[in-house]
Amino acid sequence: MSLDLAESRQAPSAMTQDQPAIEVRGITHRYQTGRGEVLALRDINLSVxxxxxxxxxxxxxxxxxxxxxxxxxxxRPSEGSVAVAGAPVxxxxxxxLGVVFQEASLLPWRTALENVAFPLKLRGVPRAEREARAGQLLHLVGLKGFEHRHPHELSGGMKQRVAIARGFCQDPPxxxxxxxxxxxxxxxxxxxxxxxxxxxxxxxxxxxxxxxxxxxxxxxxxxxxxxxxxxxxxxxxxxxxxxxxxxxxxxxxxxxxxxxxxxxxxxxxxx
Ligand SMILES: Nc1ncnc2c1ncn2[C@@H]1O[C@H](COP(=O)(O)OP(=O)(O)OP(=O)(O)O)[C@@H](O)[C@H]1O
Ligand SMILES: [Mg+2]
The missing domain is CATH 3.40.50.300 (P-loop containing nucleotide triphosphate hydrolases)
Known part of the structure; x- marks a missing residue:
């Protein structure tokens, strides 16, 4: 999967256009707790x-x-299912599929650049290539010059920017x-x-x-x-x-x- 940082707007590929990116079918979910069952969600159907x-x-x-x-x-839902691009999750x-949570959840011992590049490292992308991509994304979120800072040297907003850049670096659809x-x-x-x-x-x-x-x-x-x-x-x-x-x-x-x-x-x- 390539990360295209060109100025042009990328259209979703023709192959996936008529198929929902996400399809939630009949999700009902109960959590089991010490004090019994909690019905959290009921019959959710959603197509994106x-x-x-x-x-x-x-x-x-x-x-x-x-x-x-x-x-x-x-x-895993108690009932129902989710499909992403037609394939069951x-x-x-x-x-x-990438996830960005409320708490930035960065790796504290890695720099901003290494954090952003981490998903690519896991995929075996060579260092020079992954750091070039991560650098471009940090630039996009306004963190040029902070590439080599560690999370504790960044403000809450900056950490969140790093997490967002990481989400995009992963480059999931x-x-x-x-x-x-x-x-x-x-x-x-x-x-x-x-x-x-x-x-x-x-x-x-x-x-x-x-x-x-x-x-x-x-x-x-x-x-x-x-x-x-x-x-x-x-x-x-x-x-x-x-x-x-x-x-x-x-x-x-x-x-x-x-x-x-x-x-x-x-x-x-x-x-
Ligand atoms: N691991 C769990 N075990 C038991 N109950 C849970 C668990 N996780 C969530 N719940 C319960 O399920 C319900 C939905 O929780 P969830 O965190 O999904 O809500 P939310 O809409 O994200 O809330 P918020 O807006 O406060 O973040 C809540 O009543 C919560 O107490
Ligand atoms: Mg919540």
Whole structure:
């Protein structure tokens, strides 16, 4: 799989265009706990087309992270299944699907560059090649000059940028992001959101983005999936028909406000 950093926008390949990038079929999930069973998700069906940027929102505890872990093959659902590009997900497959979590989870003893290049190292990509790719991505997320710093020398926002660069370095067709900006201040979130959109626009990966930020969801996504309170069920799928590229000025428009309000009113009723 090649990482194309050319300026041109990459279209999803013709072969995969009519097949969903992610297909969730009838997922119901129960966790077994010391105090009995917790029904976390109920009958989730969701199909995501290749190259789409899809948001996943819903009240705390409704099963967003659980659903993402099932898409990633990290948790096996009690019932139902997930397919990525038509192939069933039964275990983690980092070459098909990358995950960026809320906590940057970098390797502390490795530099920013080594952290970003790590997935390629695991795939046996030669050092010069993987470091060249990692360097380009660090540049893209605004970390040129920080390549040789260790995580403890970086701010929270910088670490999150490294984690995002690593997600893209892995170069999977699908990227799952679980509240990747949650620990950051508003200004850093907005800036990183723009950086994420810029990289996504070049690489056109399929992204599933979990967030509690409704403004962030509307700003970033093509579509926002709203889950109900636990057990999580799909309440609505809201198409975000704002033009791209998105600009901060759009947030002040009536249309943006209406979309945000539509999502909020659904979530508010769950409280
Ligand atoms: N390993 C586990 N064992 C038992 N229960 C769990 C486990 N993981 C999650 N749960 C329960 O499943 C439900 C869904 O959890 P999950 O973390 O997926 O929600 P979430 O939507 O990501 O919440 P948040 O917005 O707070 O991150 C919660 O009620 C939670 O307590
Ligand atoms: Mg969560």
């Amino acid at each position: 087309a290749p190259g789409r940027f899809v948001g996943l929102v819903g009240p705390s505890g409704c099963g967003k992270s659980s659903l993402l872990m099932m898409m990633a093959g990290l948790v 039964t275990r983690p497959a980092p070459e098909r 699908v990227l799952l992001m679980d509240e990747p900006f949650a620990a950051l201040d508003e200004q850093t979130r907005m800036t990183l959101g723009d950086e994420l959109l810029r990289i996504w626009d070049r690489h056109r990966k399929t992204v599933v983005f979990v967030t509690h930020g409704l403004t962030e969801a509307v700003y970033l996504c093509d579509e926002v999936v709203v889950l109900s309170g636990r057990p999580g069920e799909v309440l609505a799928r809201i198409e975000i028909d704002l033009p791209r590229p998105r600009t901060w000025e759009m947030m002040a428009t009536e249309h943006f406000g209406r979309l945000r309000e539509q999502i909020w009113s659904l979530i508010r009723r769950q409280a």
